[in-house]
Amino acid sequence: MSIDSSEHVVDTVAPEDWVTRLADEVIAEAQRRGIETIICASGISPSGPIHLGNFRELITPHLVADEIKRRGVACEHLLSWDDFDRFRRVPKGLAGVDESWEEHVGKPLTSVPAPQGSAHPNWAEHFKAPLLEAMAATGIEVRQISQTEQYRAGVYRAQVLQAMRERGIIDTVLGRYRTLEAAAEARQRASGKGKRQDHGSGQQQKLTEEQAAAATEAERGSGAATEDDGSEGRAGYYPFKPFCSVCATDFTTVTAYDDDSHDLTYECAKCGHVEQVNLDTFTNGKLVWKVDWPMRWGHERVLFEPSGVDHQSPGSSFVVGKDLAPIFGWERPIGPMYAFVGIAGMAKMSSSKGGVPIPNDALEVMEPQVLRWLYARRRPNQSFDVAFGPELQRLYDEWDALVRKIEAGPDGGPQPGDVAAHLRATTVATGEGVRPLPTTPRPMPFRTIASVIDITQGDEAQAVRILSDLDPTNPITSTDDLRPRLDCAERWMLGYVPAEDRTIVRDEPDAELLGSLDDDQRESLRLLVDGLDRHWSLDGLTHLVYAVPKIQRGLDPEAKVKDPELSRAQRAFFALLYRLLVSKDTGPRLPTLLLAVGAERVRRLLGAA
Known part of the structure; x- marks a missing residue:
């Protein structure tokens, strides 16, 4: 269906929610630019555990693309894996990783071994896998793009050569923003506020110190987070960074480049290797981040892509990208800023995931609809907490109350925004229409199920017997009727509630x-x-x-x-x-x-x- 059609393949939702407003803006922008198929994009670096803050980078464009599809407008959601980013440092406290990984610093993430015991071929694939599982559970469908594959296949060769031709203009633009950024930091220091917090430290403000450190390590591993714009060596500024052909790292400096022949010479500070390559055939390198991102906007024709707080400060990549995107024949996408996602009640959690909660951790204790609802009901610029402690019971109470309102129809008094958030949490748009996500057939109150699990010490058969007694006129006939909520409650009670808060029934009278x-x-x-x-x-x-x-x-x-x-x-x-x-x-x-x-x-x- 053409983008300016007023027909809808499926019913859209009430207009009083942030997703609808953003979809309106994106469609209007597509009409202005004459675009037939709308591209919404997410970019994630699998440099470490992909936590619940990163998940906002994925689910925000998913929800917008989903609304556009509901209107019958051609739309695609791309997930660009920044797996050609460099491995920046060895994370601390990550299971299966020790100091021997230090030798891999500077290599592409796809060239770094996965943690010991992993079933995956490299570091990047190891950290992609849990997110892909969470996406399947929450109904998020994307077209995946590996930046390793793109660069090494020469897909961006024309854009790399373009960036090298225009390196003087790029350096001038970046230099202007470097000055602005330095001035902003000087003002912060003068006011006593210090330097802006990075995404990781703000993101995990409610975690333990060890968990916060792990989250920061994960964030710093991303090229996006480090805001790399290249550096000017003795031969001038170059926006392309080769990986060394001998040691495979990017501790390299371009020492010469010929604009006519495209011959490039580099030297490696790590192993001392010096080599001349030709960019018409050489594919073992990439554009620096602040150039790479706007280049990809143009190549993929991206119209909508959100970014975190750290990308929208003076001199950051999204801001600079506005001036660099035209070099690659494109305009910067519509890109709302999204705020931090905090964590509450994670005193006990598995260290196997690096000490930072990921979407799969949330899905252990939350039904997929509840997790989607957490993100759908908040505007991107609103921060919120994902609760793993006692607040989780209240979250389920709120969700169940909303479901009852929706099921009661207009008489239940649901607000338009609540109706929209519920619809986005429980269904996804497909080529054939709207697909409901699987749900618990008998969604008994979460706190009731958790209490019974607590009292029965995890004896599932006894727990189900008791739960059946709660409604003798409509007894539970199968544990399948209670799943996945039963499993969520069991994992929460046995895995997240401290032992001192558990209930132990007396054996003998007092x-x-x-x-x-x-x-x-x-x-x-x-x-x-x-x-x-x-x-x-x-x-x-x-x-x-x-x-x-x-x-x-x-x-x-x-x-x-x-x-x-x-x-x-x-x-x-x-x-x-x-x-x-x-x-x-x-x-x-x-x-x-x-x-x-x-x-x-x-x-x-x-x-x-």
Whole structure:
């Protein structure tokens, strides 16, 4: 369908969300430029763990491209792997990596061995693999481009020669921005603010010091993060950086270049090798980052590509790219800035991924729709946290509340932006229409499932039995009905909740505590035990535990009473039950806890059997 058509292949969403607005801008820009197929792009360097901040680089253009496709407009999402970037330093604390990797510094990422024990052929492929798994799980489809393959196949030969011809203009542009950047840094120092934080340190502000260091290492490994623009040697400025034919590193300096013959001479500071090559055939090198990026915009005809905060400061690559893109016959794409993604509640996490959470870590405890929703509901310039601690339960509560609103239709009161975010979280556009993502058939409350997993110590069969008892009129017939949410809750409870916060049900009654109770406390326990059989369901037990203090005060158990004294009595009653059942003042919701413990064991622990 042509780009200016008003027909839609599938229904689009309400206009009150950021994705719709950006799609409107991109389509209008495509019409202005006379472009038939819109290209949205992401660029990621597999230099280390590709964390949840990097994921925003991928999912932002995915959501925009998805909306454009929903309107029946030709659109493609490219993922450009910056795997021809240099290996900059050996990350600390990364499993399977030691100081011997130091010898590979300066080589392309695809020429560096993968960490020990990896099934992948090189460093780049090792770190690509988890993201590709996460993309498949979250419905993100792209056309992948390997920059190693592109450069080594000579795909960019004409652009490399163009950059070398125009190196004087490029150097002048970069020099102007170098001056601006230096002035901005001087003003920061004078104001006492210091140098701007890099993406990694700001990104991981809520991680431990070790995890933050690992995240920073990963970020610094990216050519994008280092803002490389080349340097001027004794022979002048050159935007092309060869890899040495002997030691395979880029510790090279161009010492001569002939514009007519395209002969280039370089020397290597690492091994001392000197060589003359011809750029008509030589493909073992690449343009420096600040030139490489705008070159690729032109080659791929990119119309939309977001970038992080670090790319939009004075002198950074996205800013400079505005003046360099015309050299390659293109205009800079529309590119909103995206903000940092923080991490909350990651005190315990696997070190096998380098100490920094990646999308697969999130997908261990989040359904794919929930993870997509986290990114879809926030504008790109809004920062937010991905929660792995207790906040995760509240996140699921919010998601389930939204789903109920959507299912209720207009009467449920969903806002247009909520409807749009939900649609983007649960479906993706394809050539055949809209495809729903797989979902949990019986999405019981996450906190309930987690509580049962906690109480049963991960005994799945027992957990499912208890969960079936929560709704006797509609029992669970298969664990498949609860997946993937059951698996997410189990991994979260057993893998992320500290041991001291877990629930351990007592084996024997607390004789000392039972012996110290007064008459009112004993009466409250009797009322509860007497009502267990009649109220043995989630709703029934919820009613019972709140009714006992009312009955003791001569109130109607069905009455809704707002009385501070009654509230204090209920809290005291709950605390007593928790101490008798789990030796703590708090714990999982009491109705869930009672169901999980079982009626006979409850009676015994409360001293009634």
